[in-house]
Amino acid sequence: MGRSPCCEKEHTNKGAWTKEEDERLINYIKLHGEGCWRSLPKAAGLLRCGKSCRLRWINYLRPDLKRGNFTEQEDDLIINLHTLLGNKWSLIAAKLPGRTDNEIKNYWNTHIKRKLYSRGVDPQTHRPLKDSTASTTTVPPPNTSVLQSQITTSNKNTIINDISNGSFQLVGGYDNTKINVTKLVSEDSNSNSSSAVSSEETYHHQQLNLDLSIGLPSSTSHTRINTDKLKIEQLQGDEQQETKVVTTSHGLCLCYNLGFQSNQVCCCNKTIGNSITTTVADNNNMYRFYRPMDI
């Protein structure tokens, strides 16, 4: 049983990379491109395992890497994305061009955690520290729109992704009591009208319930549906909600369930900029925003 090792460990170097090794790796990838990491070391004349080469390239040698300190904007974006995604460093890194998952992970552990603690916020739950301990035993009352993932990390409103890039939008207020959310509402949610208007509303909630699913489109042009399903489990009493993977014909989609108090059942399609957003409110009074993402 067990899997054979990815490389012959006794014949591979470990530890810090030398300049010569870096150059060999860079030159090889320049000529042959990325991929086939298992066979790359031998082909490139490196006494390294493929995983090591991949890590070195992705985290350090890639030409498009951004160097230098993180900006305040990047800080806020990381915090917001962590609120939504948790320790999904690769997903977070995907929204920060030039930054790697490893870099963000390290930065989170060395800087942002401390920053959040100094603000009295639990970096794992994004709840106030004194509430975090109590929250483990507190169950929200049923049939309320208690929002489960509390955003409590910044004093600034932040737009997590701009509309023009075809992904999603969240305008978040971090004053613990006020969250501004740009919401799409149906002009007549009870009719079959396809027309819809968007309006911006300010909601006053202490907690925000966000669950997110990501999936590739079920386009017929795709023979392989590589569905990356991310499920943020929500326990509301004993009830567990699961977000469906939603696909559109425009690529990777994000779906947010935002728990707003409303009895309206909305199902509309709306174009914002170059992208199409679908907003659906289900029977649990949860609005779902589907926004295609570039991939």
Next chain:
DNA sequence: AAATACGCCAACCGCTGCCAC
């Protein structure tokens, strides 16, 4: 100046999920 403590970050390890056979 030397010893120690601390912080940062590159790199490693082990696991998971996907794909091909």
Next chain:
DNA sequence: TGTGGCAGCGGTTGGCGTATT
């Protein structure tokens, strides 16, 4: 359908540089 190979991910570690005593 089951199994093995592979790439990718997240957690952890170890070494180096800097600050403090």
